[in-house]
Amino acid sequence: MAQREFRSSVQNSKPNPKFPTVSHFSMRQKIAEHRRSLPIATVEKRLIEEVRKNDILIVVGETGSGKTTQLPQFLYNAGFCREGKMVGITQPRRIAAVTVAKRVAEECEVELGQKVGYSIRFDDTTSNLTRLKYMTDGLLLREALLDPHLSRYSVIIVDEAHDRSVHTDVLLALLKKIQRTRSKPTGEKTEIGNLALEVQTNTRDENVPQQNGVSRGCQGRKLSPLKLIIMSASLDARVFSEYFGGAKAVHVQGRQFPVDILYTVHPESDYIDAALVTIFQIHLEEKPGDILVFLTGQDEIESVERLVQERLQHLPEDKRKLLPVPIFSALPSEQQMKAFAPAPTGFRKVILATNIAETSITIPGIRYVIDPGFVKARSYDPRKGMESLDVVPASKAQTLQRRYGWKKLGVLPPIICAFWFIFGFYFSGRAGREVPGKCFRLYPEREFEKLEDSTKPEIKRCNLSNIILQLKALGIDDIVGFDFIDRPSSGAIVKALAELHALGALTDDGKLEDPAGYQMSRLPLEPIYSKALILANQYNCLEEMLITVAVLTVESIFYDPREKREEARTAKNHFASVEGDHLTYLSVYRESDEFLEKKKVAGSGNNIDKIMKKWCKENFVNSRSLKHARDIYRQIREHVEQMGFNVSSCGNDMLEFRRCLAASFFLKAALRQLDGTYRAMESGEVVHIHPTSVLFRAKPECVIFDELMQTSKKYIKNLTRIDPLWLTELAPHHYKTAE
Ligand code: ADP
Ligand code: MG
Secondary structure, eight states, X not given: OOOOOEEEOTTOOOOOOOOOOOOSSOXXXXXXXXXXXXXXXXXXXXXXXXHHHOSEEEEEEOTTSSHHHHHHHHHHHTTTTGGGOEEEEEXXXXXXXXXXXXXXXXXXXXXXXXXXXXXXXXXXXXXXXXXXEEEEHHHHHHHHHHOTTOTTEEEEEEOOGGGOOHHHHHHHHHHHHHHHHHTSOTTOEEEETTXXXXXXXXXXXXXXXXETTEEOOOTTSOOOOOEEEEEESSSOOHHHHHHTTSOEEEEEEOOOOOEEEEEESSOOSOHHXXXXXXXXXXXXXXXXXXXXEEOSSHHHHHHHHHHHHHHHTTSOGGGOOEEEEEEOTTSOHHHHGGGTSOOOTTOEEEEEEOTHHHHTOOOXXXXXXXXXXXXXXXXXXXXXXXXXEEEEEOOHHHHHHHHGGGGGGSOOOOEEEEOSSOOOOOOOOXXXXXXXXXXXXXXXXXXXXXXXXXXXXXXXXXXXHHHHHHHHHTTOOOSTTSOOSSOOOHHHHHHHHHHHHHTTSBOTXXXXXXXXXXXXXXXXXXXXHHHHHHHHHHTTOHHHHHHHHHHHHXXXXXXOOGGGHHHHHHHHHHHOOTTBHHHHHHHHHHHHHHHHXXXXXXXXXXXXXXXXXXXXXXXXXXXXXXXXXXXXXXXXXXXXXXTTOOOOOOTTOHHHHHHHHHHHSGGGEEEXXXXXXXXXXXXXXXXXXXXXXXXXXXXXXXXXXXXXXXXXXXXXXXXXXXXXXXXXXXOHXXXXXXX
């Protein structure tokens, strides 16, 4: 392992040897102390006053200043949760909703699911007692389907608004509408979309029962005004302020600690290897303090985790006190929380995170940040109907956020000021501890200047069919005229409408089709997956489709370590189906089920997790992904059963199942060409079968695929072999003109 040579940037500062020591306080005292030390703590009263005065408030603040964990508690203490009302806090990322809710429950000394809870797709911990509800922005949008006025909420905080996730953008527009409606005098007719609703004056039902984490409708309850708080880490809050008609913005500021930014002298061809070298360089040469590494996804994180463990074995015994801790969204939540626990005495933690750790979650104890400068980003070409998730260079804004990973160690002196609608009040706080950190950027300094300033809002680079289906279900029919903060291209809107129409969710005049469109909008899945489940119900293979959709929803079910490629391939061949990947996934899932049943019968109930992990390891199956898929299967099954579907199986009749796949995924079909490449029938793009597909060598004449991604080539992933004639037979509305 060659050492990397780093060059410091101009922002050099002297290192400070101070490092927090473990205090003797009890956990409770420590938490109370920590809360008091946060910059936001000293401005609690002022912030609450601002919330009372302004129906919309924009709160901007440095990462780690206490916005997400503290402001909801301030609101609770100030009485915003009286009479059964809730404060809802939305996050673009599931993992943030979960970890922050757990932390706040701990701070409030309550069990999760009582006063504090979270609700995310496929995981709801809230109850009728919940008053501070953390959730994903997507989940709140779904709640609006059942309760168009979001009447159980007194305050909604849209957190991480700078992230500009597609759900955040749509939510902002919807909340703007809902807020207007709720501020109208009672008894007046109001409209949300074209759903005319009468604002009722009846008395409020205190504890409205919840169903699947979703509050029931607001009928029979008086509507009270809704407060909106938009929170953002970046300084560019102007866009939100303007969108909300000049809303007031306040700034909670933490002090910026000295930062040593180091760049590699030469470009790195393999950033994973460079990250590994840097981890060990820090571990062996730098002062105590945890390391945070930004990687792009689960596969990368797991591979670095493994490589760190392996390389540690080559170090002398006393140098092995380095603990890799992964954190990414598909990780079971008890494991996610490990990132927040202090390292065992004498150990140094190395947190391997996705960009979740940029601003959404704040991990204490970080002193070193390694930033390879990449991120996995979604992009979409509406002309070709091609969506891809690619590893691309991070933006300057992201890179700047990453640099502050260590800052959370210290006590930050607070300054709060209202900016651009200033009435200029400043609070100066105590001087904070100096806790400098180092940020190792794994690219030369000149590359930084070439990065994009900020990331494009997701709404401008994603397939809109899911969001448009939801807007339609909310009664918003005029999508082009909808008040988006950043309007998506009309090409993307038209494409999504056409796709929804082809899938049978919309009528010829763009209204929701009854019942398919309504059913599809109710399922928390991509429209194409919902369509597959609805069809599978008719083809009597719903059981198989539920498993398939669950597996497609998680990250790769196979475990494919770089250094054991051959062994992994042999193991995969055992499950491989000549018909393709979907059937292969089915056989992994079914075999693991059979194994589980056998072990349960044999009385291994208590040890089941361990036994299952062993089975996964032997079979090169990713145990985390499999567990996650099982969970998702169970939950979607509940959904479809509630919709009145009967979950039946086609047994071994895989022909019926493949025909059902063809009938559902007909928009994603590809035909082999003479030169062995494929042509995606919808877009006309030349594509290649991804090497991880079981059909990579077989190259059948016609396939349907689940994913089209662009890396070095345009690859199609997750394929099933079909008969091309099925397309005209099963999707005649789409393929009637096909040759
Ligand atoms: P912001 O939203 O302003 O970025 P947060 O409210 O998320 O800040 O975090 C405030 C502080 O709480 C940080 O200093 C962080 O270290 C601490 N914190 C947040 N979550 C946890 C957790 N799960 N465990 C321990 N400390 C946490
Ligand atoms: Mg936050």
